[in-house]
Amino acid sequence: MVILFLTIKQLDKVYLIGCGRNAAEVNQYINDHGKYAVGGYIVDDNYITATEKTDQPIFSLTNFLIATPPQASIYLLNAIGDPKRQDIIEKLTAAGYQFINLVHTHSYISNALTIGIGNCIAPFSVVNFNVTIGNHCIINTSCSISHDSVLEDYVTLSPGVKIAGNVRIGKGVFMGIAAAVIPNITIGEGAYIAAGACVTKDVAPYTLVGGVPAKLIKKLSF
Template sequence: MYIYGASGHGKVILDILRLNEICVSGFIDDNSNINTFCDHPVQQNSSVDKLIIAIGDNRVRKFISTKYLDNNFIKLFHPRSIIANDSTINIGSVTMAGAVVNSAVTIGKHVIINSNATVEHDCEIKDFAHISPGSTLCGNVSIGEGTHIGANAVVIPGIKIGKWCRVGAGAVVISDLPDYCTVVGNPARIIKMGNEA
């Protein structure tokens, strides 16, 4: 088992793997100046059987995922996260300590549900999204591909957020958001629009 990303997020993933009693052979990182990390060897551009991407940047995580086949990736759950039996979590995704994923949630590939985040019933989170620490998605929320929900943000029930959006820390989202927007505040307001991933 390998971890792609020899940085801070890699430390968290390493801890979750250890708690799940999964043996880690080493790290993979594109920085050729890093030879060891957390007492493990670091390789560059290696071919491995099983790995998980430990990089918080959604676009980078998506790019790295294209280097490997889907069956190379595992999904990973911190033993102190709570996941409903009828929720679906896809490959490459991870839940951190204290995360709660409630009933009938669908989570795509390579999604991060960070520490103490809450995902309520019937939510859908598309590939490469990141739900930051302490944030709350109320029931029946839809999060588009690559979207980042900032720390302690709240999305009220039934909201649809487009792809590759950024929701600022502490924002309260009370209306649907289009693709490629950045929002901040309570209530959340758009401060920037983009047009590409």
Template structure:
């Protein structure tokens, strides 16, 4: 049995206990309040311990023993800080894949990833470390997600799409084949990306257009 500690107490963290109920090889120890988001631990999530992020991981390790972390923060800046921290500590982040997700045998999934219910990942897809693929999103053949990418629910990426590290793609968005979305971009909900986007761009609309630089 693997012990899991979730970094974050917001909406993304809140859904993980339900996902874990479908997995038999993980024990949730609790959550870490990283002080960057409003707590949203209700329902099943409210039953678990909440640790202070200021003394991570020492206090948790003393109380629970060896555990594996999973970053469930929403803000990219804070995610990057914690990715760096657990890397410096030499920790092995957990990857969770819901059993209803469909993954090609040739797909590659990195460390510290969260793959939610109903996700479909096609052949030749490469997903970097610390990515979150939310419910009912699809990533088709030969597409690449670099490190620390978040796809909100219902995002659809066709073949040969590349998404740069630190990018968030909003709910219900999609793209056309062969486009590249740069690093540290924010794509608004319901957008359709029809052409390449440079790094650090806020884009939205149908078709998605640059609104401003981030």
């Protein structure tokens, strides 16, 4: 099967969802390509004060929908690290906007990758053979994902996360800095893995685990 990638090189401008410090990093990744610029930032209507000073416009979701309706030349990319980004992304998807995958040129990506849309893979990350990545995931700096592993939608990997082979990471999972997972593990939907944790057994959905080896800290409610 041939996988067709829509790369950032085909774009003139990309609008980022979010305008915090993670968005500043994603902006830099786009600038690293040398030709393309961020057209602006989109934030939730309840997000009153922007945390990032930028040279590009910052739109509330409602204003963006009015000022910049979907068209062939407009592309979006998530830049919110929190898995709760799902709500604003679903609204923009329902409105008909297109999302891209941004894969930094200083990462290694196997040609046997299966990938959805709206994903960001940061510099110095490694995605190995037969990995599947869903939609709107963030794979941060210096992460590694080994063979046959699956990341479902809206997964966030903080810098330095290491995932061994045949691991399944559920929808909306957040993994803290330098967390690691041994082979053949399943992490349930909505789980949070604390920074530096080593996961050696399956993690139940909507739980917080941490430590070496990782143990249950508390159940989460959403």
